Amino acid sequence: MVFLSKEMVNTNPTVMKMKSTYSLLVVLLLQLISFCPSSAQAVGDGKGQGTFLFNDAHFHLTNYVQEGTDIREMLNIMGDKIHRSTLFGIPVQQQWSYRVTGDFAPQYYLDSDAPLYYYSFTDAYIAMAYKSLSKADQARFDPMITGFNPTDMYAAAHIRRVLETFPGVFTGIGEFSIHKEFVSSKISGDVASLTDPALDSIFSFCEETGLLIILHNDVDDPFPKPSTPNYTEDMLKLFKRHPQASITWAHIGLGRIVKPPLEYGKFFEKILADPELKHVNFDISWDEVAKYLMQNDQVIANTARIINMYPDRFLFGTDNVAPSSQEKHLNVYHMYDPLWKALTPEASYMVRMGNYERLFDAAAKRVRAWEAANVGKPKKAPEPTPVSGAPKY
Numbered sequence: 001m002v003f004l005s006k007e008m009v010n011t012n013p014t015v016m017k018m019k020s021t022y023s024l025l026v027v028l029l030l031q032l033i034s035f036c037p038s039s040a041q042a043v044g045d046g047k048g049q050g051t052f053l054f055n056d057a058h059f060h061l062t063n064y065v066q067e068g069t070d071i072r073e074m075l076n077i078m079g080d081k082i083h084r085s086t087l088f089g090i091p092v093q094q095q096w097s098y099r100v101t102g103d104f105a106p107q108y109y110l111d112s113d114a115p116l117y118y119y120s121f122t123d124a125y126i127a128m129a130y131k132s133l134s135k136a137d138q139a140r141f142d143p144m145i146t147g148f149n150p151t152d153m154y155a156a157a158h159i160r161r162v163l164e165t166f167p168g169v170f171t172g173i174g175e176f177s178i179h180k181e182f183v184s185s186k187i188s189g190d191v192a193s194l195t196d197p198a199l200d201s202i203f204s205f206c207e208e209t210g211l212l213i214i215l216h217n218d219v220d221d222p223f224p225k226p227s228t229p230n231y232t233e234d235m236l237k238l239f240k241r242h243p244q245a246s247i248t249w250a251h252i253g254l255g256r257i258v259k260p261p262l263e264y265g266k267f268f269e270k271i272l273a274d275p276e277l278k279h280v281n282f283d284i285s286w287d288e289v290a291k292y293l294m295q296n297d298q299v300i301a302n303t304a305r306i307i308n309m310y311p312d313r314f315l316f317g318t319d320n321v322a323p324s325s326q327e328k329h330l331n332v333y334h335m336y337d338p339l340w341k342a343l344t345p346e347a348s349y350m351v352r353m354g355n356y357e358r359l360f361d362a363a364a365k366r367v368r369a370w371e372a373a374n375v376g377k378p379k380k381a382p383e384p385t386p387v388s389g390a391p392k393y
């Protein structure tokens with residue numbers, strides 16, 4: 001990039017002419033960077049030096065015991081391969097119960113039978129990590145609020161308090177879970193439910209503020225029997241009750257043992273064609289999901305066919321937790337290499353980069369506007385609590 005030195009910025013006609021020529025060049029260069037798909041800002045084939053491969057729509061900086069990668073180290077890991085990334089912790093903490101595992105300190109939810117519990121401090125931790133960065137580095141992250149209990153009618157109040165305490169930071173909420181294999185039943189207190197009014201109040205608050213929602217909800221039960229009811233219908237009803245919300249259904253509903261049900265492609269095409277679900281998008285994050293979608297040529301071709309039909313509805317994310325190296329962090333991206341080849345160049349670009357920018361930029365804009373209108377403004381009277389029966393959100 002060309003910059004004029006201080007001495008050159010004066011009223012000398014020659015310098016003025018030079019200045020306008022340089023300005024024109026800079027403008028042209030910026031336009032090239034913005035619109036040329038093979039430029040450094042956008043995506044080439046991913047093989048060239050200095051080209052970004054993707055924006056990460058699903059990323060956990062910390063793990064189930066709230067430990068993780070230093071945010072500056074994370075910037076190094078993203079390097080010139082990942083342009084932007086979501087930034088969230090894990091909403092629950094695995095308890096280390098000495099009675100259960102003794103000296104063994106569990107790191108993961110499958111390491112111990114001791115319960116998980118909602119860990120609200122994660123939001124402050126993520127906000128402070130983000131705020132420790134320069135403005136230029138902050139621009140590469142979209143932090144998300146996760147530390148709320150979705151069975152609590154006060155959950156929306158927590159989310160609001162986070163926005164009020166850390167204005168200018170958060171873009172959305174999630175990834176949080178309602179029905180998730182192994183996890184939901186392990187969390188202390190009430191089990192989460194898609195029909196819980198507390199969840200509706202969270203979604204309503206996101207409609208009001210513009211906070212983007214990343215929800216994990218398994219599409220089926222682990223080891224389902226034929227005709228066993230699952231929770232999908234309740235989930236789609238929830239989405240339809242909140243048409244103003246910007247929703248991402250994480251992992252297209254799949255899990256470690258929640259496999260794609262039979263005819264999953266057809267089921268998905270129905271959802272994609274439903275005009276009442278146009279505000280719902282899907283991330284194909286997690287290596288467990290890549291294993292299903294990349295299992296053979298026929299599945300790859302069908303996945304590519306559906307994404308090519310609805311290229312604006314899918315996002316790529318890693319779903320990595322506290323990665324330790326760039327190589328490990330890029331692993332799931334490369335598991336999808338056959339998909340990147342099978343998609344049209346336009347669809348591939350949208351899934352890896354374009355949809356992220358469109359959705360997260362739109363959400364951030366709305367949230368900043370809500371904050372400007374609400375944060376720090378004098379409150380008329382104490383707000384009604386749900387116990388009063390008055391509607392709050």
Ligand SMILES: [Zn+2]
Pocket residue numbers: 058060175319
């Ligand atoms: Zn995740």
